[in-house]
Amino acid sequence: MEVVMPSKRCLLLLGGALATVAAPAVLVRPAFAERRESHDKLKAAGKKEEDVTPPEDLMREHGVLDRVLLLYEAAIRKLSSNEDFNPALVTQSARIIRDFINNYHEKSEEEHVFPRFKKAGKMTELVDTLLRQHAAGRKVTETILRLAPSGRSNADDRRQLIGSMQSFITMYRPHAAREDTDLFPKLKDVVSPHEYDAMGEDFEKKEHELFGEDGFEKMAARVAQLEQQMGIHDLDQFTPH
Numbered sequence: 001m002e003v004v005m006p007s008k009r010c011l012l013l014l015g016g017a018l019a020t021v022a023a024p025a026v027l028v029r030p031a032f033a034e035r036r037e038s039h040d041k042l043k044a045a046g047k048k049e050e051d052v053t054p055p056e057d058l059m060r061e062h063g064v065l066d067r068v069l070l071l072y073e074a075a076i077r078k079l080s081s082n083e084d085f086n087p088a089l090v091t092q093s094a095r096i097i098r099d100f101i102n103n104y105h106e107k108s109e110e111e112h113v114f115p116r117f118k119k120a121g122k123m124t125e126l127v128d129t130l131l132r133q134h135a136a137g138r139k140v141t142e143t144i145l146r147l148a149p150s151g152r153s154n155a156d157d158r159r160q161l162i163g164s165m166q167s168f169i170t171m172y173r174p175h176a177a178r179e180d181t182d183l184f185p186k187l188k189d190v191v192s193p194h195e196y197d198a199m200g201e202d203f204e205k206k207e208h209e210l211f212g213e214d215g216f217e218k219m220a221a222r223v224a225q226l227e228q229q230m231g232i233h234d235l236d237q238f239t240p241h
Helices: 008-046 054-082 087-119 123-149 156-191 193-211 213-230
Strands: none
Touching: 008 054, 054 087, 054 156, 054 193, 054 213, 087 156, 087 193, 087 213, 123 156, 123 193
16 A cells, blocks of 8 residues: 655645644633633732722712712602601611711721822812811711701701701712812822822721721612612602603
8 A cells, every 4th residue: 555645845734734723722821821810819819800999989989978968858858848758767868978978988088088189289279178068067967967856846957957958968069079070080190009009908998897898888778778768769760751
């Protein structure tokens, strides 16, 4: 039987084809291994693959604030029309403001954000105004907590409660908007990359210390429950028809 030996050209072509098939596996395997190793390191360190930046963290907390302002507005409508509802909903809303906004969110700004702008000599007038509003907001929150239990039954307390909630809304909507659009986007200009990363870690550490794991998610869930009870959870009701 005659044995046909492949030509040198055939061997070269065959070798090239095999190399082409094998190349993706050679290239993909290290890349996949590198990604897997990175993922495993993050998991071992207890970190998420995509960390929330300090401005993003503060802005989403403003989302909780905005939703409580909607609860206040709903309470104002009910109180103004003498509609029957549980005044404890106002108390619980104000406690979220006190615990999550006044004593955590604003403290984070006062301890980590505002001093950086002051030190850099940037946006100092805005920072001074924001600080004054923080102090005013805490006083108004305490007033709301004091008046809420009797706001349904006592006409004078109801009038003061409505006024306090309205003044809180009037101040905090522009307050949060200025921080989101003017201050927070400039944060990277007044801190080093290391400080920027450390700030995010400090925020998360304090959140866990005060509210446990998934503190933000728990607080958002509490707000959602209050929205259900207040009758404003259905987002479509705010759509103009």
